[in-house]
Amino acid sequence: MDILPILSTLRRHKITAFLIVLEIALTCAIVCNAVFLVNQRLHRMDMPSGVAMHELVQVQVSTIGAQPDAAARTQEDLAALRMIPGVRAVALANQLPFTNSSTNTSILLKPTQTQPTLNATLYTGENVSRVLGTRLLAGRWFQPDEYLDFATATSNQQAIPDASRIVIITRAMAQRLWPGENPLGKTFWLGNRFNVRVVGVVASLIRPSLYWGDNSAQWSMILPLRMTVGQGASYALRTAPQDRQRVIKAAVAALKKLDPKRVVTEQRTLDDARAEFFQGDRAMTGLLLGVIIALLLVTGLGIVGLASFWVAQRRRTIGVRRALGATRADILHYFQTENFLLATIGIVLGMVLAYGINLLLMLHYELPRMPWMYFPIGAIALWLIGQLAVLGPALRASHVPPVVATRTV
Amino acid sequence: MLAYYLGLALRSLKRNPVLTGLMVLAIALGIGASMTTLTVLYVLSGDPLPGRSADIYYPQIDPRDMNGYQPGGEPADQVTWIDGMNLLRAHRADRQALMTGGSVPIQPTQANLDAFYADARYTTADFFPMFEVPFEYGTAWTAADDEHRARVAVISRKLNDKLFGGQDSVGRTININDADLRIIGVLDAWRPDPHFYDLYQGTYGEQEDVFVPLSTSRDLKLAHNGSTDCWGNGAPSQDKLEQAPCTWLQFWVQLDTPAQATAYKAFLVHYSQEQKTLGRFQRPPNVRLRDVMQWLDFRKAVPDDVRLQTWLAFGFLLVCLVNTVGLMLAKFLRRSGEIGVRRALGAARRAVFEQLLVEAGLVGVAGGVGGLLLAQLGLWLVRRQPADYAKLAYLDPVMLLVTFALAIGATLVAGLLPAWRACRVTPALQLKS
Numbered sequence: 001m002d003i004l005p006i007l008s009t010l011r012r013h014k015i016t017a018f019l020i021v022l023e024i025a026l027t028c029a030i031v032c033n034a035v036f037l038v039n040q041r042l043h044r045m046d047m048p049s050g051v052a053m054h055e056l057v058q059v060q061v062s063t064i065g066a067q068p069d070a071a072a073r074t075q076e077d078l079a080a081l082r083m084i085p086g087v088r089a090v091a092l093a094n095q096l097p098f099t100n101s102s103t104n105t106s107i108l109l110k111p112t113q114t115q116p117t118l119n120a121t122l123y124t125g126e127n128v129s130r131v132l133g134t135r136l137l138a139g140r141w142f143q144p145d146e147y148l149d150f151a152t153a154t155s156n157q158q159a160i161p162d163a164s165r166i167v168i169i170t171r172a173m174a175q176r177l178w179p180g181e182n183p184l185g186k187t188f189w190l191g192n193r194f195n196v197r198v199v200g201v202v203a204s205l206i207r208p209s210l211y212w213g214d215n216s217a218q219w220s221m222i223l224p225l226r227m228t229v230g231q232g233a234s235y236a237l238r239t240a241p242q243d244r245q246r247v248i249k250a251a252v253a254a255l256k257k258l259d260p261k262r263v264v265t266e267q268r269t270l271d272d273a274r275a276e277f278f279q280g281d282r283a284m285t286g287l288l289l290g291v292i293i294a295l296l297l298v299t300g301l302g303i304v305g306l307a308s309f310w311v312a313q314r315r316r317t318i319g320v321r322r323a324l325g326a327t328r329a330d331i332l333h334y335f336q337t338e339n340f341l342l343a344t345i346g347i348v349l350g351m352v353l354a355y356g357i358n359l360l361l362m363l364h365y366e367l368p369r370m371p372w373m374y375f376p377i378g379a380i381a382l383w384l385i386g387q388l389a390v391l392g393p394a395l396r397a398s399h400v401p402p403v404v405a406t407r408t409v
Numbered sequence: 410m411l412a413y414y415l416g417l418a419l420r421s422l423k424r425n426p427v428l429t430g431l432m433v434l435a436i437a438l439g440i441g442a443s444m445t446t447l448t449v450l451y452v453l454s455g456d457p458l459p460g461r462s463a464d465i466y467y468p469q470i471d472p473r474d475m476n477g478y479q480p481g482g483e484p485a486d487q488v489t490w491i492d493g494m495n496l497l498r499a500h501r502a503d504r505q506a507l508m509t510g511g512s513v514p515i516q517p518t519q520a521n522l523d524a525f526y527a528d529a530r531y532t533t534a535d536f537f538p539m540f541e542v543p544f545e546y547g548t549a550w551t552a553a554d555d556e557h558r559a560r561v562a563v564i565s566r567k568l569n570d571k572l573f574g575g576q577d578s579v580g581r582t583i584n585i586n587d588a589d590l591r592i593i594g595v596l597d598a599w600r601p602d603p604h605f606y607d608l609y610q611g612t613y614g615e616q617e618d619v620f621v622p623l624s625t626s627r628d629l630k631l632a633h634n635g636s637t638d639c640w641g642n643g644a645p646s647q648d649k650l651e652q653a654p655c656t657w658l659q660f661w662v663q664l665d666t667p668a669q670a671t672a673y674k675a676f677l678v679h680y681s682q683e684q685k686t687l688g689r690f691q692r693p694p695n696v697r698l699r700d701v702m703q704w705l706d707f708r709k710a711v712p713d714d715v716r717l718q719t720w721l722a723f724g725f726l727l728v729c730l731v732n733t734v735g736l737m738l739a740k741f742l743r744r745s746g747e748i749g750v751r752r753a754l755g756a757a758r759r760a761v762f763e764q765l766l767v768e769a770g771l772v773g774v775a776g777g778v779g780g781l782l783l784a785q786l787g788l789w790l791v792r793r794q795p796a797d798y799a800k801l802a803y804l805d806p807v808m809l810l811v812t813f814a815l816a817i818g819a820t821l822v823a824g825l826l827p828a829w830r831a832c833r834v835t836p837a838l839q840l841k842s
Contacts, residue, residue: 015830019735026728034721064514064524065587066630106477116477151646191640192476231646263514263524279795284714291442291721295728298435302732305431309739365713 024346029353032378050204052133060234060266070228086243091131098277102208108189124225139200168200172218303389319404328398335394343386418768436776439729441783457601462701487656502662508532529619531626547579547594563594563620609635613798741831749839769824777816
């Protein structure tokens with residue numbers, strides 16, 4: 001197909017051609033960025049948790065008034081919960097993934113450091129790592145005699161014996177603290193007064209809250225501290241996925257039976273907690289997809305409108321061409337090629353614009369740079385939309401009879 | 410003349426129903442999307458204390474140790490118990506209140522109601538007059554009640570409805586965390602959005618149901634919720650927070666004139682200096698005194714996603730407008746013959762231009778109506794979201810006017826180029842064929 005005649009025609013319709021190019025460029029730029037954002041959100045919602053997501057439930061109870069003998073109450077609770085059929089393991093944890101409430105502390109490699117190396121979250125509770133289903137990569141779990149009571153440990157940090165100054169950390173945190181080195185046996189400081197030695201490394205364990213940004217999502221550690229009821233702790237129960245609802249009901253009933261004065265403040269599966277945690281991302285994904293579809297639709301319809309106008313305007317020229325021997329296919333291809341040319345110019349401009357928008361978003365929304373692979377997505381989408389939109393008007397043009405050439409309008 | 414132009418415009422729009430429909434649809438979609446997101450942004454960035462927010466300030470000082478100190482950094486977000494109490498007792502502002510949030514168990518006396526947890530605010534007496542909190546029954550507590558750790562409570566209208574069927578419950582008791590408190594006031598409907606005085610409890614969350622004097626809450630060991638930021642020896646247990654090096658309270662003051670605000674800021678610097686001399690503070694004085702709107706802006710109360718959505722919607726509107734310019738150009742130029750005849754018969758270029766703009770405006774009105782319907786649909790969808798701000802998303806009269814102004818204004822702008830091009834057709838050329 002010869003494109004020179006097309007170009008010379010377009011030069012006579014500069015404004016209309018420019019508008020189509022502009023619309024395609026804008027749509028292409030927005031669609032590229034929107035697809036990138038959608039993918040970012042999908043990726044975020046898919047974030048690894050490091051725990052047995054579909055097997056865990058959370059039950060949190062609070063006592064009204066002071067809790068007498070909290071340690072004994074905890075042991076009774078745990079025993080009763082373990083008796084529930086289908087419950088594989090139970091732990092009382094200070095915090096759980098995706099619950100948005102967390103204890104965090106600054107980590108220093110040397111006590112003399114003035115700026116902390118990083119900020120990490122702190123999981124405590126007897127056997128919490130094993131009940132949650134975190135995977136041990138190196139080292140070992142804590143021994144039963146290494147555990148201390150949380151209240152004792154926090155009220156007098158200096159009295160903690162060396163044997164209990166140990167920690168299990170995630171692989172991501174180990175790599176951040178000592179890139180490329182074996183973290184086992186190394187020590188770091190919690191604040192500048194208390195140091196711990198790494199005895200184990202788990203593959204992954206997400207923080208309960210991502211307030212410090214997604215990059216630090218995996219900076220978690222586990223300390224050998226025993227929790228008692230109250231202190232904001234929750235029971236984590238591990239069971240088969242299909243038993244979760246039944247286990248929640250049974251656990252609430254068992255806890256209420258042991259102490260009817262308690263109020264259940266949380267009862268849910270960890271999957272539900274996760275769904276709630278990412279609800280904003282899910283809503284945003286839906287909205288972005290809606291905008292992408294609406295944009296492509298509006299642009300497509302716009303092309304249909306303008307192409308129809310163009311065909312109507314050039315009926316006589318088409319008739320003359322047909323009379324001079326052009327086939328229907330020639331006319332069809334003419335309009336298709338014209339649209340392809342305009343779309344291509346629009347897409348090239350759109351790429352530049354898309355890059356610019358991405359730079360702006362990076363500046364204001366802490367987004368990463370858009371990988372190059374997103375650019376072809378916008379290009380292909382707009383070429384397709386353009387060709388689809390122009391097909392109707394182009395077919396109509398190809399059906400203009402040659403006899404039109406002989407008529408005066 | 411306008412009536413005549415309108416008649417012409419209507420006839421012309423009816424002649425190409427598909428093209429007209431496409432234009433109206435594009436405008437309606439663009440306006441609908443923009444107004445949905447703009448309304449959400451407008452509602453979320455609203456002033457929680459209209460008319461007073463400029464006089465209410467959030468003082469910040471920096472009591473932390475030298476760990477993590479960076480010159481020029483921001484001071485702490487909240488205050489410690491000791492500093493809060495010092496600033497409260499200094500009485501340097503017209504009004505001042507120290508507060509924190511929590512969650513308390515309530516045991517109803519009625520047998521048919523189970524014990525439940527309610528959101529609570531532990532604060533000092535000035536909270537109510539300073540924020541102009543409306544009362545349905547009774548009154549707030551006094552500074553003397555704060556001093557004497559009085560066992561009193563103010564409850565929300567919602568809780569009063571639940572516990573006492575909406576009757577005047579002043580003088581009755583409410584059991585909170587195993588202690589009996591006398592109800593002295595019931596609030597009228599009050600929900601400042603955003604929840605500016607404590608953003609740690611959810612920016613657009615529900616209002617608290619129970620208000621208790623801060624001193625009483627410490628006596629009754631009522632659990633404190635929200636952010637606790639500690640340094641030095643780390644986090645103590647809840648009942649030792651008074652002595653701990655931790656910030657966990659919000660402190661608000663009312664300063665009626667700019668001169669007072671300047672003086673208060675100087676007082677904060679002086680206080681920090683004094684505490685440093687005493688050895689309590691280690692960092693050089695670093696203070697802020699932001700008013701309500703500055704504080705909300707600093708804390709980025711409006712979610713990033715909402716801003717992003719607004720930009721996205723306006724990008725969409727731009728595409729819709731470019732689309733409309735193209736379609737309108739096509740439509741106007743198709744009538745070159747007709748315009749040529751009108752020009753030849755004596756119509757001034759200006760008259761033709763005006764006539765075409767009236768036609769564009771008519772498309773704008775239709776697009777505005779469509780956009781309004783779509784915006785209502787959009788907001789309905791937003792309200793179905795589980796986000797805490799979702800329930801606030803309603804179109805108010807201001808946004809209604811903005812919708813129409815935006816629709817008509819945008820379409821007129823879109824119509825300028827096509828109308829200008831069309832009114833420049835040479836009459837002779839059009840009449841020849």
